Amino acid sequence: MRNITGNNALGNDFFDRKREIARYWDKLETDNLLLLAPRRVGKTSIMKTMASDASRHGFAAVYVDVSDSESELRFVQKVWSSLLSDCHDVAARDQLSGWLKNSWAADLVKTFKKAGGYGFSIEIDAGQASWQQVGEEVSGLLGRVDARCLIFIDELPVFVLKLLGDGSKAGVDRVHQFLYWIRTIRQKFPIRWMLAGSVGLDTVAARINVADAINDLHIEKLDGFSHEIADEFLQALAASYGITLGSDVRNRVLERVGSDRPIPYYLQLMFDQLRQLGREPVTGDVETAVENLLRPAHKNYFDYWRQRLFEELGRPDAEAAILLLNRCCYEPGGELRGTLSLSLAGAIAETDQRENKLRFLLDVLQNDGYLIESERERWSFYSPLLRAFWMKRIAPPPASGKPAGER
Numbered sequence: 198m199r200n201i202t203g204n205n206a207l208g209n210d211f212f213d214r215k216r217e218i219a220r221y222w223d224k225l226e227t228d229n230l231l232l233l234a235p236r237r238v239g240k241t242s243i244m245k246t247m248a249s250d251a252s253r254h255g256f257a258a259v260y261v262d263v264s265d266s267e268s269e270l271r272f273v274q275k276v277w278s279s280l281l282s283d284c285h286d287v288a289a290r291d292q293l294s295g296w297l298k299n300s301w302a303a304d305l306v307k308t309f310k311k312a313g314g315y316g317f318s319i320e321i322d323a324g325q326a327s328w329q330q331v332g333e334e335v336s337g338l339l340g341r342v343d344a345r346c347l348i349f350i351d352e353l354p355v356f357v358l359k360l361l362g363d364g365s366k367a368g369v370d371r372v373h374q375f376l377y378w379i380r381t382i383r384q385k386f387p388i389r390w391m392l393a394g395s396v397g398l399d400t401v402a403a404r405i406n407v408a409d410a411i412n413d414l415h416i417e418k419l420d421g422f423s424h425e426i427a428d429e430f431l432q433a434l435a436a437s438y439g440i441t442l443g444s445d446v447r448n449r450v451l452e453r454v455g456s457d458r459p460i461p462y463y464l465q466l467m468f469d470q471l472r473q474l475g476r477e478p479v480t481g482d483v484e485t486a487v488e489n490l491l492r493p494a495h496k497n498y499f500d501y502w503r504q505r506l507f508e509e510l511g512r513p514d515a516e517a518a519i520l521l522l523n524r525c526c527y528e529p530g531g532e533l534r535g536t537l538s539l540s541l542a543g544a545i546a547e548t549d550q551r552e553n554k555l556r557f558l559l560d561v562l563q564n565d566g567y568l569i570e571s572e573r574e575r576w577s578f579y580s581p582l583l584r585a586f587w588m589k590r591i592a593p594p595p596a597s598g599k600p601a602g603e604r
Contacts, residue, residue: 235566
């Protein structure tokens with residue numbers, strides 16, 4: 198098993214997740230799924246692994262990343278092209294391509310050619326039909342395929358946010374239309390869907406008051422590894438590289454990354470730092486690894502957590518969320534909810550309105566893997582490593598008067 202810190206971990210590099218994947222397959226027998234997961238927890242690797250193994254579960258599946266789609270028509274085209282070229286069920290792919298060439302939609306295709314050694318690549322002429330008509334036609338064809346079809350859509354919220362743009366009425370209307378359209382497609386045709394993204398689709402839908410557009414989806418939450426699985430993961434990585442990683446070192450790594458539900462990506466980053474030592478790591482090396490990861494050269498490992506808030510929430514909610522995180526990062530045992538409420542008083546004076554906003558923001562920050570609530574009603578960072586980054590690179594020093602995020 199290789200230590201992957203950039204690309205998706207697939208094949209022999211993919212570790213465990215047996216329970217989660219078994220649960221997802223079970224739910225897909227009856228429902229479409231919305232997978233909610235913090236960034237870097239492994240959702241894309243899981244979806245790609247499931248797509249490659251779908252035939253054993255009776256599905257013809259395809260994985261589609263729509264993050265680079267710029268319009269509704271490009272979204273439909275991306276899904277269509279992926280089905281024709283990347284579907285793991287060859288018979289289903291051949292059926293679909295044959296029916297397409299004989300359907301009315303064939304007249305919309307400007308380019309219909311072989312893509313690599315198999316499948317087809319297409320380009321749709323946007324001037325001849327609406328994206329809704331094109332999308333409904335391919336969905337209807339999928340409904341005729343002998344095998345059950347399953348479409349994994351990754352980064353759907355990123356695409357939806359592109360439609361939303363600056364949050365103007367026109368952008369909101371586009372998102373309304375698209376989300377309700379794809380909901381109709383899910384209900385009209387016998388196709389299974391599993392949707393995911395590094396931004397919460399539920400939060401985006403709630404932001405523009407269209408939560409009912411996704412209320413037909415069964416929500417699944419993907420967390421980090423359990424403590425036991427994370428320890429096994431570190432041992433497996435060490436064995437693969439011929440490194441001795443003692444239990445004291447592994448426990449310290451888990452403590453610094455977050456021993457409750459450690460995010461796999463941060464375990465891999467820590468292991469990468471320890472591997473570079475060229476000798477058997479000792480406990481003190483873990484602190485050195487953390488210090489190295491928090492250097493400006495590695496800022497991109499963590500800074501997306503701040504950027505994501507603006508993408509997902511927009512202003513001013515993102516600024517309020519950052520204010521809450523700033524308060525939490527300086528309290529190792531977590532910050533009291535009442536104190537967090539008072540921190541928003543300057544922006545929201547009315548008590549009920551402030552409490553509603555605080556409840557919404559804490560739900561988002563908890564669901565997205567920033568904060569966790571303890572039994573003592575205190576809110577603290579889910580990951581000690583992220584907390585260390587936040588305190589060093591984002592939060593202003595206490596009582597400094599600097600704006601949030603200015604460092």
